[in-house]
Amino acid sequence: MDLSYTPEEEDFRARLREWLAKVLPTLPPKPSPDDWPARRAYDLGWQRTLYEAGYADVHWDASPTLRLIFLEETERAGAPYVGANFVGLLHAGPTIAAEGTPAQRARWLPPVLRGEEVWCQGFSEPDAGSDLASLRTRAWRDGDDYVVTGSKIWTSHAEVADWCELLVRTDPDAPKHRGITWLAMPMDATGITVRPLRTLAGSAEFAEVFLDEVRVPVANRVGAENDGWRVTMVTLSFERGTAFVGEVVACRRVLAELAVEARRNGRWDDPVLRRRLGRLEAEFRALWRLTQWNVSGAEASGGVPGVGGSVFKLRYSHARQELYDTAAEVLGSDCLDMNRPWVLDRLSSLSYTIAAGTSQIQRNIVAERLLDLPKGR
Amino acid sequence: MRFQLTEDQSALRAGVRELLDRRFGREALRAAVDAPGRLDRELWRALGDAGFFALRLPEADGGVGLGLPEAVLVFEEAGRALLPGPLVATHLAAGSVAGAATGETVVAAADGRLVEWLEAADVVRGAVAGAVPLRSVDPLTPLHRIPAPTPGEAAADRRPPDGGETHTAAGSRPAEASAHPGSGADPGAAGGEHAAGASAHPGSGGHPRAAAGGRAAGSARVGGGSARAEAKPRVGEAPGERRQATQPPAGTGTGAVGADGTGNPAPDPVAILLTAAEQLGTAVRVQELAVQHARTREQFGQPVGAFQAVKHLCADLLVRTETARVAVYAAAVTGDAADIAAARLLADEAAVRGARDCLQVHGGMGFTWEADVHLHLKRAWVRARRGGGGTESEELLAARLAA
Ligand SMILES: Cc1cc2nc3c(=O)[nH]c(=O)nc-3n(C[C@H](O)[C@H](O)[C@H](O)COP(=O)(O)OP(=O)(O)OC[C@H]3O[C@@H](n4cnc5c(N)ncnc54)[C@H](O)[C@@H]3O)c2cc1C
Numbered sequence: 001m002d003l004s005y006t007p008e009e010e011d012f013r014a015r016l017r018e019w020l021a022k023v024l025p026t027l028p029p030k031p032s033p034d035d036w037p038a039r040r041a042y043d044l045g046w047q048r049t050l051y052e053a054g055y056a057d058v059h060w061d062a063s064p065t066l067r068l069i070f071l072e073e074t075e076r077a078g079a080p081y082v083g084a085n086f087v088g089l090l091h092a093g094p095t096i097a098a099e100g101t102p103a104q105r106a107r108w109l110p111p112v113l114r115g116e117e118v119w120c121q122g123f124s125e126p127d128a129g130s131d132l133a134s135l136r137t138r139a140w141r142d143g144d145d146y147v148v149t150g151s152k153i154w155t156s157h158a159e160v161a162d163w164c165e166l167l168v169r170t171d172p173d174a175p176k177h178r179g180i181t182w183l184a185m186p187m188d189a190t191g192i193t194v195r196p197l198r199t200l201a202g203s204a205e206f207a208e209v210f211l212d213e214v215r216v217p218v219a220n221r222v223g224a225e226n227d228g229w230r231v232t233m234v235t236l237s238f239e240r241g242t243a244f245v246g247e248v249v250a251c252r253r254v255l256a257e258l259a260v261e262a263r264r265n266g267r268w269d270d271p272v273l274r275r276r277l278g279r280l281e282a283e284f285r286a287l288w289r290l291t292q293w294n295v296s297g298a299e300a301s302g303g304v305p306g307v308g309g310s311v312f313k314l315r316y317s318h319a320r321q322e323l324y325d326t327a328a329e330v331l332g333s334d335c336l337d338m339n340r341p342w343v344l345d346r347l348s349s350l351s352y353t354i355a356a357g358t359s360q361i362q363r364n365i366v367a368e369r370l371l372d373l374p375k376g377r
Numbered sequence: 378m379r380f381q382l383t384e385d386q387s388a389l390r391a392g393v394r395e396l397l398d399r400r401f402g403r404e405a406l407r408a409a410v411d412a413p414g415r416l417d418r419e420l421w422r423a424l425g426d427a428g429f430f431a432l433r434l435p436e437a438d439g440g441v442g443l444g445l446p447e448a449v450l451v452f453e454e455a456g457r458a459l460l461p462g463p464l465v466a467t468h469l470a471a472g473s474v475a476g477a478a479t480g481e482t483v484v485a486a487a488d489g490r491l492v493e494w495l496e497a498a499d500v501v502r503g504a505v506a507g508a509v510p511l512r513s514v515d516p517l518t519p520l521h522r523i524p525a526p527t528p529g530e531a532a533a534d535r536r537p538p539d540g541g542e543t544h545t546a547a548g549s550r551p552a553e554a555s556a557h558p559g560s561g562a563d564p565g566a567a568g569g570e571h572a573a574g575a576s577a578h579p580g581s582g583g584h585p586r587a588a589a590g591g592r593a594a595g596s597a598r599v600g601g602g603s604a605r606a607e608a609k610p611r612v613g614e615a616p617g618e619r620r621q622a623t624q625p626p627a628g629t630g631t632g633a634v635g636a637d638g639t640g641n642p643a644p645d646p647v648a649i650l651l652t653a654a655e656q657l658g659t660a661v662r663v664q665e666l667a668v669q670h671a672r673t674r675e676q677f678g679q680p681v682g683a684f685q686a687v688k689h690l691c692a693d694l695l696v697r698t699e700t701a702r703v704a705v706y707a708a709a710v711t712g713d714a715a716d717i718a719a720a721r722l723l724a725d726e727a728a729v730r731g732a733r734d735c736l737q738v739h740g741g742m743g744f745t746w747e748a749d750v751h752l753h754l755k756r757a758w759v760r761a762r763r764g765g766g767g768t769e770s771e772e773l774l775a776a777r778l779a780a
Pocket of ligand 1 (some may be wrong): 128
């Protein structure tokens with residue numbers, strides 16, 4: 001058990017810190033959360049800056065430990081979040097890197113790294129959420145194209161995406177996990193309609209995507225036909241791997257800010273609230289250790305994030321909600337004022353136990369894969 | 378960074394598990410339940426032989442020369458096996474009480490107003506005069522209560538709530554501890570070689586005092602005669618000289634110095650960490666028991682573990698256990714008082730809630746004396762009271778946040 005970093009890792013951290021201190025003050029102001037084109041431009045601009053400084057591929061090529069340091073330091077310095085680059089950098093990109101042909105890697109990976117193209121994830125459907133493998137969006141072969149018809153839902157960043165990693169059913173007669181194919185769909189193809197959905201926070205984070213005989217070249221298929229489920233599992237394990245490192249760092253900062261606010265407004269004198277904050281500090285310290293533990297585990301297993309991600313996600317989703325519920329206690333009646341800090345975050349935190357696999361589904365995974373309990377019916 | 382067990386650490390853990398399976402298996406456990414208050418001296422010596430107590434003593438002093446990370450692995454196994462006896466107190470005394478390291482001497486210690494295994498111990502650290510036996514909730518942990526002090530003393534001993542200075546428990550390695558055995562020793566007591574009370578653990582508020590230049594004064598008074606080693610104490614014996622409230626507040630924050638009014642020193646962060654490791658062991662064990670039962674017990678034509686309500690209880694058991702595990706291991710590596718406080722909160726939760734859920738998964742069987750579940754729950758309750766309880770740790774972490 002060793003929590004110290006090697007000289008090379010410390011060196012990486014020091015150079016990164018120095019660079020961040022130089023570059024962050026030169027960034028343009030953050031755009032309004034409602035201005036999608038501006039958000040896209042801002043997020044891509046940040047990725048471009050990373051690319052030019054040689055940090056673009058830290059999500060793919062660096063060791064898990066360097067990735068951890070990168071995410072820790074960028075968050076600590078207040079650097080922009082991956083934002084619209086999320087799917088490209090953390091889902092589609094790693095999938096193409098692992099499963100794509102050389103030509104596919106050459107076509108799609110560099111624009112993601114250079115901050116030129118945005119990806120979205122078209123997995124969920126109105127009737128296929130937790131039971132993703134029951135998805136029904138159909139694709140037929142027609143010459144060198146697949147013709148796709150169906151609908152996707154909850155597609156984050158669909159409005160500003162260039163590409164969609166799309167799951168389609170190519171063999172409706174096969175068992176449900178065996179008839180799925182992974183396609184890269186250009187979002188400007190004819191037959192695509194994007195209808196934004198408003199979240200409970202009032203913003204338009206995700207959308208419905210209707211597909212009406214959209215032609216996607218067969219060359220855009222990653223992996224074999226009907227092998228899309230396996231290809232997808234690669235993506236999901238990345239999603240639950242180091243994706244939340246920066247957020248844990250951010251949560252710890254918020255917790256410290258809550259303590260400052262509580263002292264300022266006098267609520268610190270309430271021992272119940274004070275101890276609740278103390279307990280949250282324990283929680284987030286532990287979540288940071290769990291991150292380090294999982295990263296070391298991934299390092300030992302050759303970089304593939306394991307089921308430990310489900311353990312982390314379960315605990316973290318809950319802790320994040322508890323953090324912002326506690327923030328509401330610190331704010332008192334101000335917690336009803338949307339202009340106060342943390343109020344919007346409290347609303348956003350509600351999605352954490354749903355998105356990327358609900359907590360119930362994560363518990364199924366933990367129980368069946370880690371504890372070997374019998375599959376439910 | 379390589380935050381995983383090394384091969385040696387895995388081997389150590391496996392070795393201890395094997396030893397405990399062999400020397401303290403289910404039969405021995407149930408025999409111990411049937412003979413409450415009796416400590417198996419032969420087992421205790423076997424533990425000594427295996428290096429259980431001397432684990433962190435330098436090799437030059439006849440110890441094993443390992444550190445806190447190894448110690449938490451060993452205590453995790455002890456917790457998992459429900460090993461009875463004042464394990465933490467004896468382990469912490471290994472550097473200063475003759476015979477503790479080898480398992481010849483059983484050492485108990487006052488903790489707040491409670492003391493575990495008072496009558497079975499050869500040496501008791503801390504002021505325990507007038508202690509009266511409780512009817513312990515845990516059949517495997519005899520308990521005495523130390524009488525409350527007079528109101529004046531109690532008030533004077535209170536500590537302000539935020540005493541959370543940085544303090545590393547790494548400083549309480551016995552090697553270092555032996556450098557200042559004087560603090561609190563009453564050389565006249567118990568043959569003098571038992572440096573008593575806080576002496577082996579400068580961690581218990583020792584460093585902040587030293588930093589304040591108060592060690593000389595402290596050594597005369599801190600824990601003074603109150604933290605004396607008494608050979609074969611007899612309950613009800615005249616108390617040692619009680620420490621007056623002259624001592625500055627402890628900086629560790631892990632426990633109020635004398636907040637309980639007994640004048641006994643604040644709990645050593647290492648004691649709290651090792652207790653957390655034992656709690657982790659309980660969490661691991663109750664998870665195993667729950668999952669075993671869920672896989673084998675059938676109702677409605679299927680194992681009850683196929684029902685999601687049961688499955689999810691089991692998943693939560695694992696999540697709490699693994700979160701507590703990394704908190705305990707990391708605290709052992711850093712020795713930081715706040716990390717230790719976090720570890721204790723997470724481990725208490727994992728053990729206590731884990732045992733409760735395990736009981737639920739067992740159905741009616743879980744409510745019996747015969748099933749082991751209640752033994753784990755009760756022990757977890759006992760451990761959760763140590764070192765001032767979780768409140769102290771929450772306050773310490775809150776103080777850290779606000780610092
Ligand atoms: C903010 C946000 C962003 C998202 N972004 C994307 C995106 O970009 N691309 C994309 O493809 N998807 C996205 N999603 C969709 C997300 O993956 C799904 O919402 C999620 O998988 C749950 O599916 P569902 O909404 O259909 O709920 P359902 O599956 O209908 O679940 C309803 C309830 O039933 C429970 N339940 C379902 N099955 C089981 C079971 N077997 N055992 C126990 N309980 C069960 C669930 O836990 C839940 O409580 C996003 C969702 C959110 C909230």
